[in-house]
Amino acid sequence: MEEKHITGEHLTAFASGLLEKGYILISEAPDGTGFTAVKDGASVNMNTAARPTKASFKQQVFPKTEPVFHFHKTVDDVLLFDPLPHTQKTVVFGARPCDAKSISIMRKVFNWDYKDEFFNARADNTVVIGTLCKYSDETCFCTSVGLSPSSTDGSDLFLVPLDDGGYAVKVVTEKGQQFVSENPALFGEAKAGADAVAATHPGPAQKFDAAQVRTWISQNFDHPHWAELGQTCLGCAQCAFSCPVCHCFDIVDEPDSFLEGRRMKNWDACQGGMFTKHASGHNPRDDQGKRYRQRVSHKFSYYPERFGEILCTGCGRCTRGCVVGVDIGEIAAGIAGLA
Ligand code: SF4
Ligand code: SF4
Structure with missing residues (x-):
């Protein structure tokens, strides 16, 4: 270079x-x-x-x-x-x-x-x-x-x-x-x-092995640990909105009148209860444990599997801003410990 x-x-x-x-x-x-x-x-x-x-x-x-x-x-x-x-x-x-x-x-x-x-x-x-x-x-x-x-x-x-x-x-x-x-x-x-x-700036000590986290997630979709993690999260979506790589969005039509309007693309987040709610009323992620499982699994398992990149840069923003102290680095470290 x-x-x-x-x-x-x-x-x-x-x-x-x-x-x-x-x-x-x-x-x-x-x-x-x-x-x-x-x-x-x-x-x-x-x-x-x-x-x-x-x-x-x-x-x-x-x-x-x-x-x-x-x-x-x-x-x-x-x-x-x-x-x-x-x-x-x-x-x-x-x-x-x-x-x-x-x-x-x-x-x-x-x-x-x-x-x-x-x-x-x-x-x-x-x-x-x-x-x-x-x-x-x-x-x-x-x-x-x-x-x-x-x-x-x-x-x-x-x-x-x-x-x-x-x-x-x-x-x-x-x-x-x-x-x-x-x-x-x-x-x-x-x-x-x-x-x-x-x-002189080596950064934080390594907290977990990302490969171990990915392996555990891929084998433990129904593990009770997900429900435990979901008990703290309020579903406010601060973590997703402050994250440099969260990228979920919703599409909404906004009419100005009967005749005019626009179709908008707006940020959305998998932590919200409405995110996967179907028009029928059915919600496949009907509790916060399932929603938190999605957030962690998407970042450390699904995205790396499909795209070869971890969907997280370790910036710590989500943790610094979480009002109830959910710490994704600690959660990943805990999962690595279960592997
Ligand atoms: S910021 Fe904290 S409480 Fe809000 S959705 Fe994220 S993990 Fe849950
Ligand atoms: S630590 Fe990871 S998940 Fe949290 S805001 Fe930064 S990139 Fe996003």
Whole structure:
């Protein structure tokens, strides 16, 4: 992987240049709520020693709500209108590895039996500049799901802050290479030191063996442990909405009048009681144990089986935000212990 160096001053100039070219830049909001657009190059947030934001940048590629089409009824027909295609170029600046990886994980499901043009247009127009994560707490477990604070997977460029105030720049993809090629005066020759800095941030100790979790889940669909886990969960869906890779959605028609309206795609979550309720009233997941089994099984068994990716980056957001203290890392560790 090619490596370059950029000074702190040049990083600001690089970000400012992207803004001038019409890119939207988003980075972690200093108040910790989520990712926010920055107005000038000096405002990109590279402080990964802080606690990760409550919300991930998932909305950039998978908005909370978006129209699939608009409809207008005439006397003898229904006219459909596509929304304008998404063409806004965006750079996610300073994403930690547990966020940077999200697009490549979700790309698998959004291009499986159907190619989701809404997701793909946004993902294709997004460049991810990842950076070394210097934070770790008891909820983090990136090292149990194949990542680490210095994983470049999912980033187009990956920055490691060096002692000289500048950054080692790992050029990961073609998109990243293009940025470097377009700015030859800003990216200089590589300097030593990135590996030493990364070594001082090894991340959380491994909590579980993901292969053991997957094996146990695949053999224990009816195990009473699922009912126990479901007893605590309130079904509020905070965990799914804050998760960088949860991607369930619902389709709803919203009429403005008898004649006009739109079909909307809205975030949904498997923890909610209505999620699998049929029009007949039957609900195949009629208690929270079954719903929690689905959440854990989808992440650690079904998705890896089908797509070769664990549907979890170990970011710890779901646990930090859960009002009743459901800890998915501990749950996975407990399952590994049962295997
Ligand atoms: S945030 Fe906690 S209580 Fe809410 S659905 Fe998730 S696990 Fe259940
Ligand atoms: S399941 Fe929890 S820990 Fe895993 S990626 Fe989603 S929010 Fe992060």
